[in-house]
Amino acid sequence: MIAQGAAAITVTDLSKRFGGAAPTGVLDAVNLIARGGTLSLIVGAPCSGKSTLVRCLTGVYRPDAGEVTFRLGARVLNLTAADPRTVAWMRSHRIASFDGQLAAAPRLPAAIVAARVAQRSRSAAVAALARFQAADLAPAPIGRLRTADRLTVALAAALLAERPFVVLDEPERSVDPDSLASSLKRAMDAGAAIIATGAPGSALESVATASGELRKGRIEWHKQ
């Protein structure tokens, strides 16, 4: 349990371009604050930069400009300026991320993979899968799962970890919206600062405390 309001993710003037000679701007001075106990939902059309934003927030992409700052109580860390060891530690101990990636030894049962990612027990991982009606995946080797099922395991692991910062890239594509909404509410009640992305018309609008649309590299807020 995190004290309400103790956690916060602050994004300041975040920009990211891709390409060599003629770089394409994906994010252009994005600003965002997600406080503990809240869910900020960023919707956008395909290729609007939602996944790029998530990857900048979780330390996978290094932004070209701007800062991503994490606050927990009196502690503040600028992830963009942090050394790789600190970024790796934040990713494995403080940030629960879901971005479609799940690197694991292929023969490991899904429940063990989820338990290791979340640093929780196997039984807790099975219970987390059951919340998304996916308990039957628990004994299956992760390498034999369909992509959609791997995503379910990755999302269950991210939410099982109960970390103060939660960053999810289009979680609705992997599980049913009602189960997801109740899991996110539970994480908000526990004091987590949550940022999630989704397609326009996302069902998460109903539980989001703030929402905006990512368009032409910037967020246009319509609920704050």
Added chain:
Amino acid sequence: MMTANAFDGLADWTDGESLLPPPPLVSVRGVSHRFGPGCDRCVELTGEEAGTNRCHACGSVVAVHDASFEVGSREVLGVVGESGSGKTTLLRCLHLDLVPDAGSMVVGQQENMFQATAAHRELRRSTVVMVHQNALAAGLYPRLAAESNVAERLLGGGARAFTGIHARATELLSELGLQPERHTDALMTFSGGMQQRVQLARALVDPPQLLLLDEPTTGLDPSVQADLLDVVQRVTETLGSATVIVSHDLAVVRILASRIVVLHHGRIVEQGVSEQILEDPQHPYTQLLVSSRLT
């Protein structure tokens, strides 16, 4: 610009609100090693800009230059790079097989290991352990039983009671998935994957502070590789050691390591979180390496 260590507030890693990792278990600073007589221009005439690690002036090979990194307990660092990039020389320095020309390595409470007064042979048993690509080249005894190879390490650690040694060796080999009926078979009758398991069992005898893995899955068929990955992951988590893995296989490194350093012409050209290096590489050589992956 703010750095991670320019942290607002006291960097107290023991509290639940910390945003910094615990202090590293292993700290490597400025490790450099060259083969050959060396000259004043070796550093200038080698490296990224020069496009070679061989000094034109004196013919020396600057195998590693100014390599620095830190690894924490239960952390796995991957080292990648093409053949001749300096991976093996770096690993040999960390394993105390080579004393580098410059640099230091602090492991736990032990000051610069390169200048340690204790015999390097003893440190290789107690502090730094390497799992080699080729088990038979790693000092294991091919004609002895798997159990005896593990027992040899137990004896080296001071164990003397036969029943205790036998029980412990059996337990370790079983933990690593070797069926009991094979424990007394000669090592040379084992497959590559099984030999790697015996090496890992030896590493578990006396958990080292620094575990080095040299291409642990190279040369194994995909099925054996998949099984061994699970074993290696369990061992690195169980031991609590700092682990450095060298591999050509980026998929293996991605699964096992949370961070990667990229070596090219003996220099670290990029280091970062594994996903960073593999999905958003910044250095041209890393971009080439990542784009050369077979998908």
